[in-house]
Amino acid sequence: MLGIVNGQVYDPQNGINGQVRDIWIEDGKIISSESVDRAGAEIIDAAGLVVMPGGVDIHSHIVGAKVNSGRKFRPEDHRDHVRTRTALTRSGSGYTVPSTYLTGYLYAEMGYTTVMEAATAPLVARHTHEELEDTPMVDKGVFITMGNNHFIMKCIRDGQREKARDYVAWLLGASKGYAIKIVNPGGVENWKWGRNVGEMDDEVIGFGVTPRQIITTLAWINDELGLPHVPHIHGINLGRTGNARTTVETLEALEGRRAHFCHLQFLSYGGEPGKRLRSGAAQVARAVNEHPNVTVDVGQVIFGEATTMTSDGPLEYRLHQLSGNKWLNDDVEGETGGGVVPMLYRRKNLFNAVQWLTGMELFLLIDDPWQVFLTTDHPNAGPFFCYPRVIKLLMDRDYRAEVLESIHPRARKGALLSELDREYSLYEIAIVTRAGTARALGLKSKGHLGVGADADVTLYAPLDDKEEMFARPRYVLKDGQVVVRDGQIMRECPGRTLYVTPPYDPGIEADLRPHFEECYTISFDNYPVAPEYLPHGEVIPCA
Numbered sequence: 001m002l003g004i005v006n007g008q009v010y011d012p013q014n015g016i017n018g019q020v021r022d023i024w025i026e027d028g029k030i031i032s033s034e035s036v037d038r039a040g041a042e043i044i045d046a047a048g049l050v051v052m053p054g055g056v057d058i059h060s061h062i063v064g065a066k067v068n069s070g071r072k073f074r075p076e077d078h079r080d081h082v083r084t085r086t087a088l089t090r091s092g093s094g095y096t097v098p099s100t101y102l103t104g105y106l107y108a109e110m111g112y113t114t115v116m117e118a119a120t121a122p123l124v125a126r127h128t129h130e131e132l133e134d135t136p137m138v139d140k141g142v143f144i145t146m147g148n149n150h151f152i153m154k155c156i157r158d159g160q161r162e163k164a165r166d167y168v169a170w171l172l173g174a175s176k177g178y179a180i181k182i183v184n185p186g187g188v189e190n191w192k193w194g195r196n197v198g199e200m201d202d203e204v205i206g207f208g209v210t211p212r213q214i215i216t217t218l219a220w221i222n223d224e225l226g227l228p229h230v231p232h233i234h235g236i237n238l239g240r241t242g243n244a245r246t247t248v249e250t251l252e253a254l255e256g257r258r259a260h261f262c263h264l265q266f267l268s269y270g271g272e273p274g275k276r277l278r279s280g281a282a283q284v285a286r287a288v289n290e291h292p293n294v295t296v297d298v299g300q301v302i303f304g305e306a307t308t309m310t311s312d313g314p315l316e317y318r319l320h321q322l323s324g325n326k327w328l329n330d331d332v333e334g335e336t337g338g339g340v341v342p343m344l345y346r347r348k349n350l351f352n353a354v355q356w357l358t359g360m361e362l363f364l365l366i367d368d369p370w371q372v373f374l375t376t377d378h379p380n381a382g383p384f385f386c387y388p389r390v391i392k393l394l395m396d397r398d399y400r401a402e403v404l405e406s407i408h409p410r411a412r413k414g415a416l417l418s419e420l421d422r423e424y425s426l427y428e429i430a431i432v433t434r435a436g437t438a439r440a441l442g443l444k445s446k447g448h449l450g451v452g453a454d455a456d457v458t459l460y461a462p463l464d465d466k467e468e469m470f471a472r473p474r475y476v477l478k479d480g481q482v483v484v485r486d487g488q489i490m491r492e493c494p495g496r497t498l499y500v501t502p503p504y505d506p507g508i509e510a511d512l513r514p515h516f517e518e519c520y521t522i523s524f525d526n527y528p529v530a531p532e533y534l535p536h537g538e539v540i541p542c543a
Contacts, residue, residue: 001026002480003038004457007046010426011053012435013448017427023051025455028479032451044482046459049474052430053447054113054456056437059232059262059297060378062103063117063131064142065124066309066330070097070340070379073328074307077342096307096379100134104495106385108137108484111458111473114438114446117142118232118262118377119183119311121332123522125175129533132497137483139446139454141178141498141540143232144171145311147185147214150334151515153207156217163511165221169504170512172227174528176499176537179229179441180222183311184236185214188337191314197236200249211236212253219257225502226543228442230258230295238263238315241271244280248287256293260440263299263377264288265359277354281361282416289367295440296366297375300359300390301352302382306343309380313337334519345382347403353411355381357404363394364420369431370439387433388470394424394432395466429470442540443498455480496538 004023009016024036061067071077077095093102107115115138120128122144132140146152146168155164168180186204187197193205200212215233222231235250237243247267251259261267270280288296308319313329316339320327323341330338345352359381366372374391378384393400397420404417412418424432438447445454457477463469476484478493509524516524531537 001036001041002044003036003041004044004046004051004459007049007051007459008462009051009449010430011449012427012431013439014450016449023449023457025477025480028455030449030451030453030455044459044475048462050426050460050462051449052111052458052460053434053438053449053453054458054476054478055111056114056434056441056443056447057107057112057375057384058116058260058373058437058441059118059375060115060384061118061309061380062115062378063100063135064120064128066311066338066340067097068131069328069330070307070309071099073326073340074342077305077307096305096383100131101136104135104137105489108476108478108489109487110385110387110471111460111476112138113456113476113478114139114443116140116178116441119143119145119181121145121311121335122171122175122177123332123335123527125177126529126533129176129497129529133494133533133535136492136494137478139496139498143179143181144175144177145181145183145336146171146218147182148188148336150519151512152218153189153204153209153214156209156213157207161217161220163508164217165224166504166508167512168218168221169225169502170508172499173501173504176497176529176534178499178540179227180218180231181234182215182218182231183234183336184238184315185211187211187236188311188313191337192331196314200236200246200253215250216253219254219259223257227500227502228540228542229440230260232260232262234262234310234312235267238266238312239318240273241269241275241277242273242280244268244270244283247284251287251291251294254293258293261294261296263375263380264296264362265299265301265355265381266377268358268362269354277351279354279358279361279415281358281365285362285365288371292368292371295371295373295436296362297373298359298362299375299377299381300363301345301356302376302386302389303345303347303352303356304382306345306382307340307379308343309338309340311336311338313339315339316341319343333521347407350408350410353407356407357411357415357417360393360400361415361417361420364422365416369424369428370436372432373437373440374432388467391429391470392465392467395429397421397423494536496536497534498538498540499534500542501539502542
């Protein structure tokens with residue numbers, strides 16, 4: 001038994017806002033203080049320390065085919081950077097795209113204990129799970145890309161929603177995935193013909209369906225299956241001037257169904273196509289405020305090196321054209337596509353400056369912190385280990401104003417950010433980094449410190465410099481064990497892989513066998529991920 005006593009606790013799921021409380025742990029779980037026998041218990045005196053649940057990252061790209069491609073595609077990422085954090089001195093680790101082991105260490109050193117890999121094609125999920133197993137210190141799961149899946153689009157075209165539902169359930173079980181991921185629905189398929197989609201009712205070549213139909217069908221399926229997490233949506237027109245309009249249209253198309261919009265900053269630009277980019281955060285934030293059925297994460301730009309990687313193949317080609325940087329393209333049979341392009345975000349670059357302030361405005365204009373979460377879409381907008389810097393920006397308006405003064409002057413002209421004085425509290429930071437993300441993921445044992453919760457706990461010294469405070473916790477506990485002390489790894493733990501197994505009509509397999517014979521280079525029987533690839537797997541129940 002272990003007690004964390006006299007700490008200043010921030011536990012928003014249980015309404016605890018800085019009160020001094022004791023947290024008691026036994027067998028990896030939080031237990032009631034009423035049943036505690038303190039005799040012989042190990043004690044951590046947390047007097048003067050801030051106590052929060054372990055961090056929960058709802059969207060990050062840390063493992064899998066495109067991440068591995070990013071590591072191989074960018075040897076300079078392994079050798080050309082001056083590492084300022086101790087762990088980053090480990091040779092060959094990578095900077096914007098760290099190795100699996102370093103990824104786990106860096107998350108733990110920052111106080112995070114759960115991370116979701118934001119996208120993998122089901123065809124390559126086996127290797128994704130190998131890398132998840134190779135990522136220590138954190139619990140994790142993976143979202144499965146379905147927005148350009150041939151079988152799903154055929155079902156939509158033929159009016160067979162129930163068949164599509166059973167296929168999605170089978171696919172999640174076969175790939176050991178956690179949630180439905182939608183990336184540029186229809187646009188990735190059209191990219192195979194050198195085209196894209198730009199409107200919600202554009203046609204997907206060869207299928208006669210639209211992005212609107214894909215999104216609404218998968219949202220219906222998600223509700224039918226009772227999945228713990230809602231559809232995780234990367235919408236159309238990402239990165240394009242004026243895409244705030246299509247983002248709002250996408251949100252409204254859900255007609256009240258629950259959904260999560262990821263890296264919203266990249267989808268919140270105003271202006272007219274072909275003209276200067278400007279922030280559309282006010283328009284998008286207003287829509288989010290009016291629709292409590294949705295949650296979002298921001299994808300905040302971090303000035304410096306990044307590696308863009310996404311299943312959105314046409315986007316990556318456009319970034320290659322705009323930047324002149326090297327480009328990698330990918331096609332995953334009848335499931336998805338993708339690409340990789342290195343990126344450098346500069347304060348004095350007008351486009352990059354607008355991206356930075358758009359993310360800040362979203363954070364400050366979305367009223368309910370339970371609807372907006374902290375991400376950098378790692379490594380697309382910057383490395384995840386820069387989260388403490390974003391926290392400082394949210395909590396310190398003077399620091400935010402200082403950075404605003406340093407960016408391109410034309411980006412500042414007419415921007416709302418200079419007028420926004422809001423500062424996040426510690427309670428709100430606990431929401432956007434753990435309580436809210438855990439709730440949105442449907443992880444009932446995470447993101448809080450109530451009885452029965454996983455004993456994932458982070459203790460911080462309450463420093464004036466919030467970046468320093470959140471970059472180096474005093475203690476991090478995983479399943480009740482101290483794994484980090486004063487920013488240093490004390491012991492290694494494997495972490496669990498979380499996945500779902502929703503029920504389905506087994507008759508769907510009779511339709512899938514001929515589909516595999518016609519469309520895949522792998523047999524139907526060899527496609528599913530075998531249980532031995534998840535030695536630390538844990539099934540999360542559906543509703």
